[in-house]
Amino acid sequence: MLAITPPATAAGLDDRLAVEGLSVAYRGVPALEDVTWTAPASGLTAIVGPNGAGKSTLLKAILGLVASTGRATIGGRPVAERREATAYVPQRASVDWDFPATALDVVLQGMVREAGWLRGYGRARRDRAMALLDRVGLADLAARQIGQMSGGQQQRVFLARGLARDARILFLDEPLAGVDAASERIILDVFDALDREGRLVVCVHHDLGTVAERFSDVLVLNRKVIAAGSVATAFTPEILARAYGVPLVARP
Amino acid sequence: MSLLAGLGFNTIVVMIGVAALGCAAGAAGTFAMLRRKALVSDAVAHGTLPGIAGAFLLAALLGRAPREAAWLMGGAAIAAILSLAAIEWLARRPRIGHDTATAAVLASGFGLGLALLSVVQTLSVGSQAGLEQLLFGSAAGMLPEEAWLMGGLAVLVLAVIGLVLKELSTVAFDPDFAATIGLPVARLDALVALLCASVVVAALPIAGFVLAVALVVIPPAAARFWSDRAGIVVVLAAAIGSASALTGAALSAILTDTPTGPAIVLVAALFFAVSMVFGRARGLLAGGVA
Numbered sequence: 001m002l003a004i005t006p007p008a009t010a011a012g013l014d015d016r017l018a019v020e021g022l023s024v025a026y027r028g029v030p031a032l033e034d035v036t037w038t039a040p041a042s043g044l045t046a047i048v049g050p051n052g053a054g055k056s057t058l059l060k061a062i063l064g065l066v067a068s069t070g071r072a073t074i075g076g077r078p079v080a081e082r083r084e085a086t087a088y089v090p091q092r093a094s095v096d097w098d099f100p101a102t103a104l105d106v107v108l109q110g111m112v113r114e115a116g117w118l119r120g121y122g123r124a125r126r127d128r129a130m131a132l133l134d135r136v137g138l139a140d141l142a143a144r145q146i147g148q149m150s151g152g153q154q155q156r157v158f159l160a161r162g163l164a165r166d167a168r169i170l171f172l173d174e175p176l177a178g179v180d181a182a183s184e185r186i187i188l189d190v191f192d193a194l195d196r197e198g199r200l201v202v203c204v205h206h207d208l209g210t211v212a213e214r215f216s217d218v219l220v221l222n223r224k225v226i227a228a229g230s231v232a233t234a235f236t237p238e239i240l241a242r243a244y245g246v247p248l249v250a251r252p
Numbered sequence: 253m254s255l256l257a258g259l260g261f262n263t264i265v266v267m268i269g270v271a272a273l274g275c276a277a278g279a280a281g282t283f284a285m286l287r288r289k290a291l292v293s294d295a296v297a298h299g300t301l302p303g304i305a306g307a308f309l310l311a312a313l314l315g316r317a318p319r320e321a322a323w324l325m326g327g328a329a330i331a332a333i334l335s336l337a338a339i340e341w342l343a344r345r346p347r348i349g350h351d352t353a354t355a356a357v358l359a360s361g362f363g364l365g366l367a368l369l370s371v372v373q374t375l376s377v378g379s380q381a382g383l384e385q386l387l388f389g390s391a392a393g394m395l396p397e398e399a400w401l402m403g404g405l406a407v408l409v410l411a412v413i414g415l416v417l418k419e420l421s422t423v424a425f426d427p428d429f430a431a432t433i434g435l436p437v438a439r440l441d442a443l444v445a446l447l448c449a450s451v452v453v454a455a456l457p458i459a460g461f462v463l464a465v466a467l468v469v470i471p472p473a474a475a476r477f478w479s480d481r482a483g484i485v486v487v488l489a490a491a492i493g494s495a496s497a498l499t500g501a502a503l504s505a506i507l508t509d510t511p512t513g514p515a516i517v518l519v520a521a522l523f524f525a526v527s528m529v530f531g532r533a534r535g536l537l538a539g540g541v542a
Contacts, residue, residue: 027346063432080434088432099286099425100482100533109422113433118415145480145533165433 015075016041017062017169017200022070024054024061031057033224035070039169040217042198044191046205048235049221050244055204056091058221059171063088074169083113087165089158089172097147103157104142107132110164132160137186152183159187170194172203176210188214211235262396263505269399270391271498272406273455274467274516278493279413280447281468282475282486286424287441290469291351292339293448295358296332297465300453301365303331304386304461308372321398321457324386328456332449335361340442389460389513391501398457405454409447413486420444421482458501459513467493470520477531492527496520 017039024032032054039045047055061068064080074082087110107129108121115121121129133142136156141149146157155175162170176184191214194201205211211218211231218235220226226243227234284290307327316323335357342353372383385393413420423430423440431437448468455464475488500516507515529536 060428065428065431083432083434086432088429090426090428094428095426100476100480100485101421101425102481105421105481106425108418109425109429110433112418112422112430112435115418117419121418161429 015168017079017202018071018073018076019058019062020071020073022058022061022068022072024057024066024068030223032061032068035221035225037219037225037228039200039202042195042200043216044195044201044203044214045217045219046203046211046215047219047221048205048208048211048243049226053222053243055221056173059088059173059202059204063171085168087162087167087170089162089170089175091173091177092151092155092158094173097149097154099146101146102143103133103138103146103149103153103160104129106146106157107160107164110161129160129164132163133157135163136160136190137182150180150183152179155179156183156186159190163190167199169200169202172201174204174206177206208240265396265399266391266394267498267501269394269402270458270501271494272399272403273451273458274471274493274495274497275490276402276406276409276447276493277451277455277467277497278471278475278489278491279486280409280444280451281493282472282482282489283413283420283424283444284448284468285472285476286421286482286485287444289350289354289441289445290472291354291358292336292445293452293468294465295339295354295361296335296445296449297452297456297461298358298365299335299338299361300328300331300386300456300461302361302368303327303329303334303365304383304456305365305368305372306331308383309368309375312372312375324383325453325456328386328461329453331361332453336442336445336449340445385460386456387460387462388511389456389458389463389516391458391504391512394457402454405450409451410490412443412447416440416443417483417486424482458497459516460511463513463517466517466520467497470517470524471496474520474524474527474531476533477527477535478533480533492520492523496523 019035019037022032022035023030035058047058049055057066060066062072062079063086072079074085079086108125111121111125111129115125130139130142133139136159138153138156138160141153146154149157159175162172175187179187191201205215212235215231217229218231219228220234220239220243222243227239281290281293284293304324304327307324311323338357339353342348342356343350419435419440423435423437427437451468452464455467459467471493472485472489474492475485478488479485496519497516500519501512503519504510504512504515527535532538
């Protein structure tokens with residue numbers, strides 16, 4: 001079976017990510033209630049909201065990692081049938097970095113499905129994984145055990161693994177949390193490149209002060225959708241006050 | 253080989269079988285370790301006890317020769333599968349963690365086994381030699397056919413792991429990511445659990461039900477000190493498992509009255525200790541242990 005990498009193209013209006021009436025409860029306690037949201041076709045979208053607002057849970061529910069009611073679709077089809085269109089970059093703290101793997105090994109894991117069962121990754125994929133590490137500034141550290149990298153470097157390895165999926169939609173959970181300035185700049189450069197390629201980046205983001213300059217769209221969440229839309233319309237002090245329950249000033 | 257030369261054909265075949273088993277155990281155990289489910293194999297090993305004792309009792313009731321290895325091993329295998337199923341079923345209930353489920357099955361399997369054994373001891377059914385072998389282990393009584401069977405099992409385990417190595421690594425490192433790309437995480441976990449359970453059951457006659465698990469647990473832990481690549485850890489664990497099983501079985505054959513199970517485990521523990529100090533990747537001398 002030949003795995004063919006689909007070209008990345010901007011999604012038409014009919015191939016959008018859409019969430020309809022999505023609810024999640026942990027042990028009877030609602031984490032998300034009746035979330036309905038249609039993502040932009042492309043660009044950089046931040047999901048913001050207070051702690052416990054269900055931001056990470058929304059990503060996990062869309063990707064089928066937590067049980068939910070409601071629907072998450074891409075182009076009208078369940079996300080589970082459109083996995084090739086998605087790439088997930090989890091929180092760095094969600095895995096054990098002591099695992100016996102090098103940076104290159106981890107990036108290659110992003111190609112495990114396209115390589116297919118019962119085969120190795122092959123030279124071409126190894127070269128591509130090296131190029132992706134280079135793209136996040138880690139070509140020199142390809143052979144390093146992942147536990148011996150800084151937090152920012154680990155985050156970039158995770159991003160490179162996500163890029164290896166060559167997906168149209170990337171879901172990232174707090175990719176800028178606790179990373180050094182150099183890593184942050186590299187990650188944001190990659191975001192801009194993804195934007196120019198017509199892909200959609202959906203990013204759980206904690207730093208309200210930087211939303212306006214870095215993202216084009218926003219989903220403000222506090223268990224329910226508070227607001228969604230362009231940063232100009234949906235990232236206003238009034239909306240944030242409603243989401244956070246206290247008046248906040250969004251720095252320009 | 254000069255040591256083996258004086259041992260005769262059958263003994264050499266048995267040694268090869270034991271080495272093959274250690275090889276399979278190390279390879280299968282590596283992914284149980286990386287997935288942090290090493291204890292599951294221990295629960296399965298203890299869970300075989302009621303199967304062994306139950307099969308012995310059933311054989312006695314039916315008037316069959318209870319020492320027949322196939323009879324007891326069949327009981328052990330069925331009990332192993334039931335233990336695995338019980339752990340998975342319990343772990344999926346809300347508010348029961350995987351570790352709690354594992355410990356609960358381990359304790360109840362062992363308890364039930366001991367209860368059945370006390371019934372067995374009240375019976376005056378012929379010799380209980382077959383039973384004792386499964387409880388304490390002995391490579392001495394191994395038949396060449398059984399050795400070939402173990403060789404076959406080792407080839408099967410190594411082939412399966414080799415064929416899905418990249419999938420198993422992906423799941424072990426980050427199960428959530430693996431699920432989002434559509435890998436069958438639960439089935440791959442079940443595959444590893446089944447491979448480990450098969451090895452543990454096969455190791456019962458050699459190492460006994462308490463120590464059979466050591467071959468699955470210790471070699472991967474020792475191998476981890478030597479490499480930071482999952483594939484290499486698998487190969488090293490297979491090599492260490494093989495060497496432990498072979499050396500242990502040989503020692504117990506040469507030193508009379510030394511049971512095989514403890515001999516194998518002590519050799520494996522020695523490998524572990526040496527690896528912990530000298531391991532190139534994470535040994536104490538490499539400064540790799542935080």
